[in-house]
Amino acid sequence: MSKRVAVLTSGGDAPGMNACIRAIVIACEHLGYALIGYQHGYNGLINQEYESLSLNATHNLIQQGGTILHSARCEAFKSVQGAKDAARNLNTLGIDTLIVIGGDGSFRGAEHLSQYWPGQILGIPGTIDNDVAGCDATVGYYTAIDTAVSSIDKVRDTADAFERIFLVEVMGRHAGFLALNAALASAADYVIVPELFESEDAELKSIAAQIEARRQLKGPVSFIVVVAENVWPGGLSTLAERLSSQMQSEVRPVTLGHVQRGGSPVSQDRLLATKLGTHAVALVETDKNKVMVGEVNHKPVEVPLKATWENNKPLDDCSLSTMRITMNNRY
Known part of the structure; x- marks a missing residue:
């Protein structure tokens, strides 16, 4: 039968x-x-x-x-x-x-x-x-990366035009796979993922140090931070407010949201x-x-x-080490 x-x-x-x-x-x-x-x-x-x-x-x-x-x-x-x-x-x-x-x-x-x-x-x-x-990999992951990268590329255009700091939040629930690889593929300047998050103060100090180092070399600069959802206490707006206060610069938050689930x-x-x-x-x-x-x-x-x-699914060590190198060696 x-x-x-x-x-x-x-x-x-x-x-x-x-x-x-x-x-x-x-x-x-x-x-x-x-x-x-x-x-x-x-x-x-x-x-x-x-x-x-x-x-x-x-x-x-x-x-x-x-x-x-x-x-x-x-x-x-x-x-x-x-x-x-x-x-x-x-x-x-x-x-x-x-x-x-x-x-x-x-x-x-x-x-x-x-x-x-x-x-x-x-x-x-x-x-x-x-x-x-x-x-x-899971079905849908690769497309979501492409969607996030396309959006970050567009954010980069306006960030460069205004020499402004942007925070881009991507999905991932409680995992940093999408954020990490979207950041790598879009040449973002910094990424915050739950697997590596230590504290708010430590992350803010690290971001501020990199922005200041760039400013010393080039003057006003644009800066893109990719943030995994649910990782920052208080949400993306809270991070934007704290970073804006610390850097004395305008910081714009962008949440990509459910657009990452759609598309061919x-x-x-x-x-x-x-x-x-x-x-x-x-x-x-x-x-x-x-x-x-x-x-x-x-x-x-x-x-x-x-x-x-x-079982825990760890982030890829090669992607992590590559992101660390690119974050710490930008001009």
Whole structure:
């Protein structure tokens, strides 16, 4: 009897989720599996809100941002009753395998569901934050970097025109991957990430010292600081006020916000999403269960769902050392 597979996208949307759905549809068609898509994340499981997915759904899908299945947070799913309702609905449709595309919060939900549903559960990492352990990159991360870099480039133009200090806040939740690599790729002057944050006074002293050193050499200068969200106590406006007071200069805060989640996925995200979606479907008739399908060193890996949030994912040492050199050797 043909296997029945279901897929959903949960948590924050990320460019490349549609490319991943497309790959899953094509792989299921190739192997003769029936596929349905649950809408609005785990809400769809509880409310039995779904649609059949076929090759017709894949037309022009790989380049679309967002997710055709939509996404949402679902507090009700965190309860025992919510998970039991979801399990009952999956059983009603005869689902053998559930594929969850999302971040660590989505994977926690999948682990929660597994206590009440005996079917196979597979995860695919989809989040711009890249904060899921066990994989080199998450679907959406590369596009978010490009979006942030494009925005910082534009900020640089006006910063140079007015010789002004700008603070640019990027997403990342509680991880500095996006901030660090966006800062490197845009040649920003300074970056503040949670992994390296020591204290407000220490960061302000370091930023001020670099600005003063530049002023000694060149006079008035522009200066771009990339800041990871949630890292500065009191938020970006508080940092802007303190730095403005200390430097006796105008400091402008810019929050990029949800624009980083949108847009057509870049080629790296399309490729990653396609490979991970295809590999996940290849695991359907195996004994692999409660695992995330990721990629390490360009090879697919399967990682226990719990390990994706219980283990810490460190920033890349090479990127860190490169940023330190560029921050301390600018003219």
